[in-house]
Amino acid sequence: MFSPYYKKSGRPDPVNHSALNVALYGPGARWTMTERPREVVSRDADTLIIGPSTVRWTGDALEIDIVERDKRLGIPWQRNVRGKVRVIPEALNARAFSLDPQGRHRWHCLAPRARIEVDMKQPGLSWKGSAYLDSNFGSESLEEGFRVWHWSRAHSRHDGGQPDHGRGAVVCYEGIRRDGSAFASALRFGRDGTPQEEDVLPPVAPLPNTLWQMERKTRADRGHASVIRTWEDAPFYARSTLSTRLFGEPVVAVQESLDLDRFANPVVQFMLPYRMPRSPT
Template sequence: MQPDGSVQALTLIVFIGSVFSPYYAWARRRLGDDGAPAQAHCAINVSLYQRAPGDGGFSRLWTMTERGQETLARDGLHLSIGPSSLQWLPDGSLQIDLDEWTVPFPQRVRGRITVRPGAMPGWAFALDPGGLHHWQPIAPASRVEVDLASPRRRWQGEAYLDANHGSRPLARDFLSWQWQRTTRHDGRTTLLYDVVPRCGASEALALSIDTDGRLSVQPPPPRQPLPRSGWRVERHTLGLAPPQLLATLESGPFYCRSLLREGDSGALAMHESLSLQRFDQHWVQALLPFRMPRRRGGSLAVQAARSR
């Protein structure tokens, strides 16, 4: 919430081996997992949300242009994909230079985002018994400064930084998952991950992270149902009381992102539902190029300090 009463939110995901890419899925089908290198399917996904004072809904902008291996450059401190880049600075902040275009209606998204990480717990968690897929909440309680030239938006707020990595496609091992992040009134961050594997029982993970980075694993609370999305994607969360669904920020044939108010604490929570079973359907992948275009070639130039 901004001082003028508006609500601004941003989600940025960097993919090397874009797990939600139809082009990557088609390449793996044709060439096998080993014949389809992850580096050939890279993208920076930006989702911008804004609700003006008094408005009932959010405006949305979306970018997710996939690019090939020739546009990728990276080392221990820097990563660039096409004209956009991320880099760790000496003061510990993460800066991202964005220069992307929205779809389906072209609009430039260009500017700087700076993430100033809070405490880093340093823990990573396997999402499957075989340890093929991992998730790490890198800096659950951080600050962000958004300074975009196009569209013109400038604001500051709380931020969250995490990473996922794996050694084979998600759809081979999972049917779905539900994820939620909540910032408590006392500054703690709580994280929920409820994973449904293709084989075996569901696994739920509940974490509480203090402002100083101390992490504790909690007993998962009971499931609480949420309404299905407009695409009929099943979604639920974990909690001691039924939550309030405030807004569906993103809705697609296999994924939705929601804003909740927890039923027990009243705290705001960001929630994500992913159906990999739905993503694996050919009809769904045929729809995705309209939201995820692929571009060949692109600049490898690193512009000075802009940000995530």
């Protein structure tokens, strides 16, 4: 959805602009998003093949076989990025949510809670931890539908207000549509994946701008949250880890902010191919 080639083409064929985005932070950091054409993309109900990489649903886990090369500004050579990631849902949610009155943009939190197993060969690192899986889809481009949005997700020990049950999750989603109207929601997912929309949202918690002066904000009890670390700081996108409280519980949240006006800027569109190359294979 952020492909400059797809945008320039007029977006007639999304499969012709397929990519697997891999972002590894910290020591051994890698970042890949190589776009590939329809000729090297295939898919069925359980499998998506994009060039040398494969994503498959095994029935109880989403397995991602990564065979990519990273892209760094100003560096002429690329490093291999190879390994396997398994995402094992702990809860599944069947309900998708519309982000606009016309239903042109929909968001589906497939697994509000999941476990992850990462086994990378290049670079050599591995770990296990908590995960999350969602999907955005629609009938028009993001910049046609929105100016900006902010999203955050946190695992919770509570489940529908019953702490003994545990294994819940909280997702806050808000933004400004292209027509200027605002939307906001706070969803609490039970351990079975059932979503509950909160009638009263936590207050807005402003966050400091990034180095690219991206505006960030989230929702939190008493309107206060702090940034633990900014993982991704780009001209139109930021990803961060937060320390906050939601519905009376201290949590660590992942937060994202996206500015579609910045994304559509011609200067940003000119820069993107240097970060997102296109390969015939």
